[in-house]
Amino acid sequence: MSKRVLDINELHTHFFTDKGEIPAVDGVSLNVSEGEIVGVVGESGSGKSVTSLSVMQLIPNPPGKIVSGEIMFKGRDLVQTSLKQMKKIRGNEIAMIFQEPMTSLNPLFTIGNQLIEAIRIHNKMGKGEARQKAVELLEQVGIPRANDIVDEYPHQLSGGMRQRVMIAMAMSCRPDLLIADEPTTALDVTIQAQILDLMRQLNRDLNMAILLITHDLGVIAEICDRVVVMYAGQVVEEGTTREILKDPQQPYTKGLIRSLPDMKAKNQKLYSIPGTVPKPKVDMVGCRFAPRCEYAFDRCFAESPPLYHIGDNRTSRCFLNERDQREVASHDETVIKG
Amino acid sequence: MLIPVLFGMTLITFSIVHLIPGNPAQVILGETATQEAINNLEENMGLNKPYFVQYGIYIQDLLQGDLGTSLRSKTDIAQEIWPYIAATLELTFFAMIFAVFVGTNAGIISAWKQNSLFDYVAMLIALVGVSMPIFWLGLMEQWVFSQELGWLPATGRENSRDPIEPITYFYVLDALLQLDFSRAITVLKHLILPSIALGTIPMAIIARMTRSSMLEVMKSDYIRTVEAKGAGQFIIVYKHALKNAVIPVLTVIGLQTGVLLGGAILTETIFGWPGIGRYVFDAISFRDYPVIQSGILVVAFFFVIINLIVDLLYTYIDPRIKY
Numbered sequence: 001m002s003k004r005v006l007d008i009n010e011l012h013t014h015f016f017t018d019k020g021e022i023p024a025v026d027g028v029s030l031n032v033s034e035g036e037i038v039g040v041v042g043e044s045g046s047g048k049s050v051t052s053l054s055v056m057q058l059i060p061n062p063p064g065k066i067v068s069g070e071i072m073f074k075g076r077d078l079v080q081t082s083l084k085q086m087k088k089i090r091g092n093e094i095a096m097i098f099q100e101p102m103t104s105l106n107p108l109f110t111i112g113n114q115l116i117e118a119i120r121i122h123n124k125m126g127k128g129e130a131r132q133k134a135v136e137l138l139e140q141v142g143i144p145r146a147n148d149i150v151d152e153y154p155h156q157l158s159g160g161m162r163q164r165v166m167i168a169m170a171m172s173c174r175p176d177l178l179i180a181d182e183p184t185t186a187l188d189v190t191i192q193a194q195i196l197d198l199m200r201q202l203n204r205d206l207n208m209a210i211l212l213i214t215h216d217l218g219v220i221a222e223i224c225d226r227v228v229v230m231y232a233g234q235v236v237e238e239g240t241t242r243e244i245l246k247d248p249q250q251p252y253t254k255g256l257i258r259s260l261p262d263m264k265a266k267n268q269k270l271y272s273i274p275g276t277v278p279k280p281k282v283d284m285v286g287c288r289f290a291p292r293c294e295y296a297f298d299r300c301f302a303e304s305p306p307l308y309h310i311g312d313n314r315t316s317r318c319f320l321n322e323r324d325q326r327e328v329a330s331h332d333e334t335v336i337k338g
Numbered sequence: 339m340l341i342p343v344l345f346g347m348t349l350i351t352f353s354i355v356h357l358i359p360g361n362p363a364q365v366i367l368g369e370t371a372t373q374e375a376i377n378n379l380e381e382n383m384g385l386n387k388p389y390f391v392q393y394g395i396y397i398q399d400l401l402q403g404d405l406g407t408s409l410r411s412k413t414d415i416a417q418e419i420w421p422y423i424a425a426t427l428e429l430t431f432f433a434m435i436f437a438v439f440v441g442t443n444a445g446i447i448s449a450w451k452q453n454s455l456f457d458y459v460a461m462l463i464a465l466v467g468v469s470m471p472i473f474w475l476g477l478m479e480q481w482v483f484s485q486e487l488g489w490l491p492a493t494g495r496e497n498s499r500d501p502i503e504p505i506t507y508f509y510v511l512d513a514l515l516q517l518d519f520s521r522a523i524t525v526l527k528h529l530i531l532p533s534i535a536l537g538t539i540p541m542a543i544i545a546r547m548t549r550s551s552m553l554e555v556m557k558s559d560y561i562r563t564v565e566a567k568g569a570g571q572f573i574i575v576y577k578h579a580l581k582n583a584v585i586p587v588l589t590v591i592g593l594q595t596g597v598l599l600g601g602a603i604l605t606e607t608i609f610g611w612p613g614i615g616r617y618v619f620d621a622i623s624f625r626d627y628p629v630i631q632s633g634i635l636v637v638a639f640f641f642v643i644i645n646l647i648v649d650l651l652y653t654y655i656d657p658r659i660k661y
Contacts, residue, residue, distance in 0.1 A: 090568035103559040153657045
């Protein structure tokens with residue numbers, strides 16, 4: 001197996017609000033290896049964005065705070081890293097792109113200005129040279145007339161183009177890891193496919209690992225090697241994309257896959273999981289999915305299921321998988337990969 | 339926009355002045371004047387003509403740069419008014435420099451270090467600043483810095499025993515043009531107290547506006563993008579956030595500058611500053627119609643000009659704004 005780039009262990013990120021403590025990320029462990037594309041999927045409020053922002057140490061504090069856990073990146077624990085060191089990592093070794101290309105670029109500075117800034121924060125480079133690099137980056141992400149676009153403002157570009165600019169900016173320092181937080185959600189389907197193609201191409205050409213946050217299983221199926229399913233701040237299932245899509249184990253994952261529209265099944269009502277994601281609370285009893293689960297039985301409401309290890313890099317958080325387990329990873333311990 | 343606004347202004351000033359009760363001819367001639375003498379004077383000055391004819395004459399003269407003749411001093415207003423305007427513009431300029439520099443920086447740092455001790459203290463000062471009567475602040479300044487400490491002069495624009503040879507009537511500029519640095523410093527010293535008194539309210543308003551605007555901007559997605567690039571706090575705050583936050587602040591700066599131009603009477607009176615506010619105020623007590631009209635019109639003119647500059651600055655700052 002190739003080298004791990006990112007290894008998150010038992011991460012707890014909590015928000016301290018007037019209404020009490022909210023464990024938005026509650027013991028999440030996941031990892032990304034070199035050159036791998038890992039998808040994190042889940043509904044809104046499942047903690048997937050908070051997980052990604054925790055990696056960048058961009059959780060707004062207050063109210064958010066990483067309470068415990070470690071985020072190992074190339075042998076360093078980012079949770080313990082100082083802000084000064086973190087600035088050197090952000091944008092340089094780990095880059096991030098966001099959901100809203102429309103609002104993610106500063107409207108008052110030209111594309112070139114913002115790209116050149118990204119380049120020059122981490123590289124000693126003259127303005128002219130950086131500008132040349134900016135044009136090259138724009139060409140690399142497939143922007144036509146890159147030489148002109150450099151001097152244009154974000155509002156003069158379409159959403160897809162802006163997302164390409166964001167990717168170009170993220171690529172500027174050839175990071176080891178790209179975190180893409182719902183990069184295609186705000187785009188229409190054809191543009192979505194182009195952006196995904198571009199990301200896969202960059203992943204292959206530069207051997208760059210990608211952590212892709214999405215709520216869209218279609219996107220996962222398109223480019224991810226591995227999938228981590230999150231629900232209410234926890235990882236509920238993990239496996240290769242093929243395994244997850246063909247043979248989901250955890251009832252929530254099953255529900256997600258059943259909710260996908262099927263071209264063959266015409267005139268059928270689209271399946272949806274009843275209910276909504278519960279607001280994570282401290283000291284929740286029982287399985288978090290139990291109230292919405294069609295397989296739930298008494299034990300599910302009394303105890304929290306641990307993450308059962310049911311194969312190579314394959315886990316599921318459901319009592320039904322107890323008999324399939326190879327090794328049990330308790331709730332508090334790091335998951336041991338077998 | 340400039341021309342209709344100014345045209346409207348002439349109409350308003352003309353009407354208001356004529357609606358004020360009291361007869362200028364009577365005032366000029368005094369209480370004991372005969373009715374015949376008053377009628378003669380009204381005839382000479384055209385005061386017995388219908389209002390629209392009077393207005394027509396007024397506009398005609400105005401377009402030729404003729405602001406009329408002061409009833410009191412019998413001199414040409416266009417010439418007489420300039421030193422007063424220059425005095426007010428100079429004071430406003432320095433007051434706004436103080437207000438903008440202190441106000442924006444206090445607002446920026448308050449937003450940056452939200453809920454810190456600096457934030458609380460700065461916002462308390464801003465609250466006190468907007469609430470404090472100018473005349474009281476002015477008197478306190480004079481008492482502390484002039485009377486007790488003797489650091490700064492309390493009144494006037496310059497040392498009256500050693501006056502400056504006026505060129506532009508902007509005394510700082512005049513002194514510098516004559517390479518007379520000691521006089522320039524004297525003039526600047528005279529400017530400090532009235533500038534602070536006049537600039538305190540705008541400073542407080544600007545500080546509060548900047549803070550709230552910055553807080554809004556700091557939450558936006560593009561600020562997160564800059565953070566994710568690994569930029570330092572200074573670049574984030576002073577480059578990316580400030581440029582986005584400055585537009586509403588600029589509006590306030592423009593409006594406040596206009597307010598200072600017209601509303602500096604209190605400050606000018608306390609500090610013995612020979613500005614346009616006092617010029618018009620004196621004219622009102624003498625029912626000197628042409629001076630009142632011209633004074634208000636000139637203030638309105640600068641108000642419009644300043645707001646035009648602000649509008650042009652918008653387009654310079656925000657490429658999405660086009661006129």
